[in-house]
Amino acid sequence: MNLLKKTIALPRGFRGAGIHAGIKKDGEKDMALIVSDTDAAVAGVFTTNPVHAAPVKVCRRHLPGGRARAIVVNSGIANACTGRGGLADARAMAAAVARRLKCPVESVFVSSTGIIGKRLPMSIVRAGIDTLLARLSPAGGRAVSEAILTTDTRPKRCLVRLRIDGRPVLVAGMAKGAGMIEPNMATMLSYLLTDAAVQPAALQRGLQQAVDASFNRISVDGDRSTNDSVLLLANGAAGTRPLKPGHPDWPKFLAALRAATEYLAREIVYDGEGATRFVTVQVRGARSDTDADRAARAVANSLLVKTSWAGTYPNWGRILDAVGYSGARVVEDRLSLHYNDVPAVRRGIAAPTPIRRLQKITAGREFNVAIDLHLGRGQATVYTCNCTEEYVRINV
Amino acid sequence: MNLLKKTIALPRGFRGAGIHAGIKKDGEKDMALIVSDTDAAVAGVFTTNPVHAAPVKVCRRHLPGGRARAIVVNSGIANACTGRGGLADARAMAAAVARRLKCPVESVFVSSTGIIGKRLPMSIVRAGIDTLLARLSPAGGRAVSEAILTTDTRPKRCLVRLRIDGRPVLVAGMAKGAGMIEPNMATMLSYLLTDAAVQPAALQRGLQQAVDASFNRISVDGDRSTNDSVLLLANGAAGTRPLKPGHPDWPKFLAALRAATEYLAREIVYDGEGATRFVTVQVRGARSDTDADRAARAVANSLLVKTSWAGTYPNWGRILDAVGYSGARVVEDRLSLHYNDVPAVRRGIAAPTPIRRLQKITAGREFNVAIDLHLGRGQATVYTCNCTEEYVRINV
Numbered sequence: 001m002n003l004l005k006k007t008i009a010l011p012r013g014f015r016g017a018g019i020h021a022g023i024k025k026d027g028e029k030d031m032a033l034i035v036s037d038t039d040a041a042v043a044g045v046f047t048t049n050p051v052h053a054a055p056v057k058v059c060r061r062h063l064p065g066g067r068a069r070a071i072v073v074n075s076g077i078a079n080a081c082t083g084r085g086g087l088a089d090a091r092a093m094a095a096a097v098a099r100r101l102k103c104p105v106e107s108v109f110v111s112s113t114g115i116i117g118k119r120l121p122m123s124i125v126r127a128g129i130d131t132l133l134a135r136l137s138p139a140g141g142r143a144v145s146e147a148i149l150t151t152d153t154r155p156k157r158c159l160v161r162l163r164i165d166g167r168p169v170l171v172a173g174m175a176k177g178a179g180m181i182e183p184n185m186a187t188m189l190s191y192l193l194t195d196a197a198v199q200p201a202a203l204q205r206g207l208q209q210a211v212d213a214s215f216n217r218i219s220v221d222g223d224r225s226t227n228d229s230v231l232l233l234a235n236g237a238a239g240t241r242p243l244k245p246g247h248p249d250w251p252k253f254l255a256a257l258r259a260a261t262e263y264l265a266r267e268i269v270y271d272g273e274g275a276t277r278f279v280t281v282q283v284r285g286a287r288s289d290t291d292a293d294r295a296a297r298a299v300a301n302s303l304l305v306k307t308s309w310a311g312t313y314p315n316w317g318r319i320l321d322a323v324g325y326s327g328a329r330v331v332e333d334r335l336s337l338h339y340n341d342v343p344a345v346r347r348g349i350a351a352p353t354p355i356r357r358l359q360k361i362t363a364g365r366e367f368n369v370a371i372d373l374h375l376g377r378g379q380a381t382v383y384t385c386n387c388t389e390e391y392v393r394i395n396v
Numbered sequence: 397m398n399l400l401k402k403t404i405a406l407p408r409g410f411r412g413a414g415i416h417a418g419i420k421k422d423g424e425k426d427m428a429l430i431v432s433d434t435d436a437a438v439a440g441v442f443t444t445n446p447v448h449a450a451p452v453k454v455c456r457r458h459l460p461g462g463r464a465r466a467i468v469v470n471s472g473i474a475n476a477c478t479g480r481g482g483l484a485d486a487r488a489m490a491a492a493v494a495r496r497l498k499c500p501v502e503s504v505f506v507s508s509t510g511i512i513g514k515r516l517p518m519s520i521v522r523a524g525i526d527t528l529l530a531r532l533s534p535a536g537g538r539a540v541s542e543a544i545l546t547t548d549t550r551p552k553r554c555l556v557r558l559r560i561d562g563r564p565v566l567v568a569g570m571a572k573g574a575g576m577i578e579p580n581m582a583t584m585l586s587y588l589l590t591d592a593a594v595q596p597a598a599l600q601r602g603l604q605q606a607v608d609a610s611f612n613r614i615s616v617d618g619d620r621s622t623n624d625s626v627l628l629l630a631n632g633a634a635g636t637r638p639l640k641p642g643h644p645d646w647p648k649f650l651a652a653l654r655a656a657t658e659y660l661a662r663e664i665v666y667d668g669e670g671a672t673r674f675v676t677v678q679v680r681g682a683r684s685d686t687d688a689d690r691a692a693r694a695v696a697n698s699l700l701v702k703t704s705w706a707g708t709y710p711n712w713g714r715i716l717d718a719v720g721y722s723g724a725r726v727v728e729d730r731l732s733l734h735y736n737d738v739p740a741v742r743r744g745i746a747a748p749t750p751i752r753r754l755q756k757i758t759a760g761r762e763f764n765v766a767i768d769l770h771l772g773r774g775q776a777t778v779y780t781c782n783c784t785e786e787y788v789r790i791n792v
Contacts, residue, residue: 048721049717049720049721050720050726050727050728051716051717051719051720051721051726051728051731052720052728078713080713080717081712081713081716081728081741081744081745081746082745082746083729083743083744083745085745086745115713116711116713116714116716116717117712117713117716117741117745117746118746225717226713226716226717226720303699303783303787303791304791307787307788307791307792308791308792310788310791310792311792315512316477316513317474317476317477317511317512317513317622318512320447320477320512320513320622321445321447321476321512321621321622323447324445324446324447324448324622325444325445325447330446330447331446332446332447332448332477333479335447345477345513347479348447348477348479349477349478349479349481349482349513350477350478350513350514387699387788388788389785389788389789391699391703391788392703392706392783392784392785392787392788393785395699395700395703395704395706396703396704396706396707
């Protein structure tokens with residue numbers, strides 16, 4: 001297995017296009033289309049927010065059909081909190097694509113990302129779909145990965161090469177997301193495309209596992225979005241036997257999926273709005289994994305912790321404070337904390353490490369905070385970033 | 397009843413002092429002492445964070461004694477996460493005051509606020525206590541209210557005049573707190589002093605009710621602190637009969653307590669680190685008060701909502717998003733939202749109010765966000781502020 005970072009190529013049987021249709025006023029690309037030449041098996045994971053966007057509602061309805069021919073996406077407007085009218089718009093996007101591909105509307109999936117509460121300009125969207133269909137190309141992956149962005153500073157894409165049944169197979173991944181990012185999905189869209197053949201139920205389980213270990217472990221600002229969607233299409237164009245548990249190469253496929261989603265999830269944190277540091281928060285020794293998760297998320301989402309990381313001072317007091325109020329069981333004089341492998345706290349009080357040694361670590365572009373509660377075997381990891389003045393400027 | 401804002405005077409039988417002892421390096425006042433000439437009944441409410449500071453541990457142990465002669469406070473260092481040594485320091489602060497006042501150590505209460513994880517410079521603290529004792533004065537309230545501050549831009553103080561048993565009585569209040577502010581207490585210290593006589597159990601219940609309706613309803617950044625403490629001393633120097641439920645003036649006293657704590661709580665939000673707007677988040681129509689509380693706090697603590705309030709655009713989409721992920725039961729197409737009394741959302745979608753009209757409200761120094769879930773009778777209110785670049789600058 002071979003993960004190529006910052007690289008995109010569409011697997012066999014996929015074509016794509018990305019254009020500026022006119023939804024964004026700044027001339028940036030704002031619509032994308034991915035088409036599989038044949039029916040692909042499809043898996044999807046979506047936001048758990050009960051307030052969710054029209055395209056998410058459409059995807060949820062289409063997913064049980066089990067087949068996908070296309071994904072149509074717009075950026076700039078989220079089509080969330082738009083009521084029945086917005087739902088009709090999202091359906092119309094799917095229907096317009098389905099009509100031209102001569103496939104059932106249930107085989108077309110829809111995503112939107114951008115501002116909440118605004119209706120889509122449907123004449124622009126319809127014209128955009130016509131243009132996208134005309135521009136579809138096997139080399140269109142790059143344009144797609146650009147057209148799905150909003151406040152991102154760069155596209156996030158990767159390509160995994162592996163062999164299934166002895167044949168070369170690709171898993172292509174792309175994602176967008178930089179704010180409203182919190183575990184359990186984010187304002188985040190991600191599309192994974194493979195020319196492997198995969199049994200549909202296995203595809204869904206495999207995707208869910210990969211998402212739990214990647215996109216659900218990142219946090220930029222603790223805000224869970226209305227539009228989060230991850231879609232995985234497997235069209236079998238590589239001519240391999242359908243993958244499922246029991247197939248000798250199934251673990252290899254899962255590993256590829258996990259590598260791609262983990263890479264993309266980390267890329268989202270690296271590109272967190274205004275972020276300049278990537279921080280891995282590891283909690284161990286909790287009474288349960290749930291407790292560890294609570295503690296890790298409280299730290300990763302603490303505004304005071306995140307702003308302290310905008311400077312270079314190793315302000316571990318704020319971290320212990322967040323662990324304290326996380327809801328996890330905590331006994332103060334058992335707490336320990338390391339930055340990378342250097343002790344900062346032992347038994348709830350400052351370790352005798354010189355502050356300059358810690359400061360060297362927390363001034364870095366990337367570091368680990370390892371917290372041990374010394375109460376059990378529960379553990380959890382969350383990836384997060386710092387909160388800088390730039391974050392505020394972006395979100396005003 | 398008469399609430400005088402920004403005013404402080406110590407009730408009869410109290411003396412106070414505030415000085416620069418040398419804990420803070422910038423020359424600002426950093427130690428305070430309040431003394432009651434006679435034993436006062438005492439009530440206290442403290443942080444619920446299991447990681448809490450040594451002075452909070454000391455106060456919790458002294459509270460069952462039911463009597464207070466003094467409160468000694470330092471700012472600059474929180475004496476939190478300092479282990480046994482820190483606990484010994486906090487005890488030594490109480491003991492030094494008790495020795496000089498010739499009272500039991502259990503009658504002396506201690507507070508600290510400032511950076512977590514650092515030990516107090518005890519020789520400076522001891523010398524400070526000597527100076528404070530020498531400077532005690534009935535006019536010392538102003539100096540006390542200044543010496544307890546950290547990142548606050550101004551002291552928070554008020555004075556309530558009322559009549560109990562026909563005699564004039566004072567309730568004096570002061571508070572500090574500007575960051576790490578979240579409902580269920582905050583990095584917040586508040587002292588309430590009265591010359592009324594109050595039965596101890598009634599005093600504690602009265603304080604808890606007042607705190608629940610005031611300090612527990614504010615949020616600056618969602619971080620619950622290690623040091624939150626509210627202490628209420630009633631020394632009876634006004635010569636009134638002990639207040640308790642059944643006394644005809646008991647409701648009047650509760651109202652005075654509530655007026656003082658509400659005023660101080662709002663002052664803390666107004667002085668929120670970097671804050672330029674005061675926002676009241678009201679949720680009604682929830683299935684339960686608990687659900688309403690969840691929704692209101694999710695909105696008040698959403699980083700994206702708070703940063704949107706740094707600008708002037710009425711970004712209600714982010715508010716609905718936060719209500720959605722709050723954990724409260726939500727049916728999207730029943731949601732309504734008003735800014736002040738102007739509708740922004742009806743049945744989950746944009747109301748036909750011109751955006752400029754909403755913008756006029758959200759550009760103001762103070763406004764209300766009223767969210768109706770239309771599912772029941774549960775309601776809750778939280779007071780909060782916006783998050784500006786200045787917040788980040790302060791906390792780096």
